[in-house]
Amino acid sequence: MKTLTRNAYAKVNLALDVLRRREDGYHDVCMIMQNLSLYDTLTFTVEEADTLTITLACDKAFVPCDARNLIYKAIALMGETYHLTGHVHVELVKRIPVEAGMAGGSTDCAAAFHAMRELYGLDVSDQELMKLGVKLGADVPYCIMAKTALSEGIGEVLTEVAPLPDCFVVVAKPTISVSTKMVYENLHANELQHHPDVAGMVDALKQGDLSGVASRMENVLETVTTKLYPQIEEIKQTMKESGAENAIMSGSGPTVFGLYTEKATAEQAAEKIRQQYGLSEVYVTQPC
Numbered sequence: 001m002k003t004l005t006r007n008a009y010a011k012v013n014l015a016l017d018v019l020r021r022r023e024d025g026y027h028d029v030c031m032i033m034q035n036l037s038l039y040d041t042l043t044f045t046v047e048e049a050d051t052l053t054i055t056l057a058c059d060k061a062f063v064p065c066d067a068r069n070l071i072y073k074a075i076a077l078m079g080e081t082y083h084l085t086g087h088v089h090v091e092l093v094k095r096i097p098v099e100a101g102m103a104g105g106s107t108d109c110a111a112a113f114h115a116m117r118e119l120y121g122l123d124v125s126d127q128e129l130m131k132l133g134v135k136l137g138a139d140v141p142y143c144i145m146a147k148t149a150l151s152e153g154i155g156e157v158l159t160e161v162a163p164l165p166d167c168f169v170v171v172a173k174p175t176i177s178v179s180t181k182m183v184y185e186n187l188h189a190n191e192l193q194h195h196p197d198v199a200g201m202v203d204a205l206k207q208g209d210l211s212g213v214a215s216r217m218e219n220v221l222e223t224v225t226t227k228l229y230p231q232i233e234e235i236k237q238t239m240k241e242s243g244a245e246n247a248i249m250s251g252s253g254p255t256v257f258g259l260y261t262e263k264a265t266a267e268q269a270a271e272k273i274r275q276q277y278g279l280s281e282v283y284v285t286q287p288c
Contacts, residue, residue, distance in 0.1 A: 002046045002119050007039040007145065010102040010110040010288060011139070012171070012250040012257050013062075015196040016219040017020055018189040022154075031151040032205075033142050034164050036285040038171065040108055041093040042071070049087045052079035057091040069155040070109035071272050073136050077170045078116040079143060081132060082124075088116075097173040097281045101180075101251025103139040110143035130156070148287075150202060162208045163211065164287040168266035170272050173255045173281040174231050180252040196220065205261065214245035214259050225253040232256055235273060242269035 014032040019028050054075050056065040066072065075088050090112070096104035113129045116122070126144055133140030138155035148163040196218035204212030226233045232249055235256045239247035243265040244258030260266035266284045274282045 005043045006111045008107040009035040010038040010096045017196045026154045037288045038285045045089045047087045053087045055089045060094045064156045071112045074109045074112035100173045100255040102147040106139035107143040165210040168260040169285045171257045171283045178253040183252040217246045217248045219248045
């Protein structure tokens with residue numbers, strides 16, 4: 001029997017631009033992706049068996065533990081691709097908010113790809129894992145890479161960039177559900193009049209200029225989501241009024257995050273948001 005434990009880290013989009021809707025229905029994007037210190041923990045156990053079987057358990061009852069789960073899908077895909085056998089059991093401790101625009105499912109999926117490679121001693125590169133990962137989700141390749149990155153194409157074309165300078169990141173998830181499909185269907189990407197300065201953000205990251213990064217934080221999906229869910233904009237403003245360098249929505253939402261230079265200020269802002277909006281999923285994190 002072999003056992004392996006991995007942490008799977010949340011991500012936010014420091015900038016998110018949508019360039020166009022493609023003929024295949026997907027969208028070309030241009031984003032800056034950043035990992036945060038908020039993480040799920042996955043413990044993998046492998047026992048010998050004649051065929052590949054998979055079981056999954058989670059500490060949160062609302063998380064599906066069958067073939068719908070991306071962890072399950074990653075293990076099955078690795079088994080099919082590399083002809084693996086054995087009984088794989090995964091225990092998931094879920095901390096990253098679900099359906100939050102923080103790649104919680106994708107990062108768990110990426111952890112499963114990494115774990116299967118290590119447990120089975122496979123001579124497989126990260127690039128090969130990323131080619132498999134994109135079959136399961138556009139964010140999975142980034143989560144396999146797990147470094148600050150410029151993300152293009154549908155999200156699978158990744159270029160490493162300088163990391164976000166040291167700071168504190170307050171993350172708040174409102175108690176609403178947002179359909180990513182609905183947001184993209186209502187975006188009208190080809191009609192956008194303004195786009196984030198992603199190139200300028202890449203330069204600011206290279207210079208270690210937190211203010212320069214913060215001033216360029218922007219997410220075009222807010223043009224859809226904040227109209228439907230005003231609380232997202234309200235939380236953004238509360239963060240800014242509480243000392244954030246800037247605050248935006250991550251992904252298609254509804255999670256909002258803000259950058260702070262001081263830990264005490266970040267913790268005070270987090271507590272204010274918990275009290276003012278009655279939210280339980282509010283965290284003070286750091287870039288990682």
